[in-house]
Amino acid sequence: MKKFSLLLTGLLTLFTVGAANATTAHASSAVNNYISSSNIKPAKISSSIWGGFPKNAYRHGVGKPEGVVIHETANPSSTIYNEIAYMKAHYNNAFVHSFVDASHIINIANTNYLAWGVGFPGNARYVQFEQVEVHSKSAFAHEVSNAAWYTAYLLHQYGLTPNAADYDGKGTVWSHRAVAKYLGGSDHTDPVGYYSANGKKYFGSSYTMADFYQLVHSYYYDNFTGSASKPSSSSSATPLDKVTYSKLTATAKLSSQYANYRLYNHVKNAYANTSKYSWSSVKATAGKKVYVNDKGVKDKAGTTWYRFTFSTAKNAKQYWAYAGALDLN
Structure with missing residues (x-):
């Protein structure tokens, strides 16, 4: 499903369904520190649900995913709209629920039903979204912020708590690499290489899934209480003790x-x-x-x-x- 072809950008009807606030990243990562010090605020979620995607239940039923898988498109030339257009035209091969870049979080498939992004058995377990490759320091930080916040949003939406899966194959926050390593069904390793390369290129040190998980954890506990559709009253709180x-x-x-x-x-x-x-x-x-x-x-x-x-x-x-x-x- 990687390296999607470029197609003409189509107009999407976007409906705001969620809003985010800045968070303090309790992490030593240069990228996370930049996000925190720059007071980066994640994008609002826009909905452009396409009715043509199949609707198959997760293994435990409709609306019961067990975690979130983070992807990266591996296409340095495409845009978020190109990717969405291509996926809608080729969904029989693969599709994910949402796409993220530096400025957008666009949901295109109903997350209550499974997507086809990591093969068996992961498809029947996890919500999945793609990150489009970006090409500047600011854009990468904004994209990572969007991806981490959206991951935290999804966890809250489905009553799940953050638990990193990349190092033991158990948890709610998965890279595509972790799914391939621990569950099979694929041989992809994204977004690990993309994170590492851009971290080194723009921030002088590799960005890892552990760093990403720390950011998810911060958003989860700083931005939500009980409902994934609304930021909590603590989202604008000023950290005192780390x-x-x-x-x-x-x-x-x-x-x-x-x-x-x-x-x-x-x-x-x-x-x-x-x-x-x-x-x-x-x-x-x-x-x-x-x-x-x-x-x-x-x-x-x-x-x-x-x-x-x-x-x-x-x-x-x-x-x-x-x-x-x-x-x-």
């Missing part, structure tokens, strides 16, 4: 000292608009079971914080508390 996050799946109990601490919607002092909650509002008692899904360590202080819910319900409210409030299993 925090390094890592996904965690564990159970814990409220410790005997839990009342000495407070509940928050973010790691304390990580954002200017951090909210506090009383333990009585969640009917807390020592020994009460909680479900831990994320860990945050403050870069300077070294203190550890955990994010958790009080039930396994899909939309259960999430809280942060200092490690001393929990006895982790």
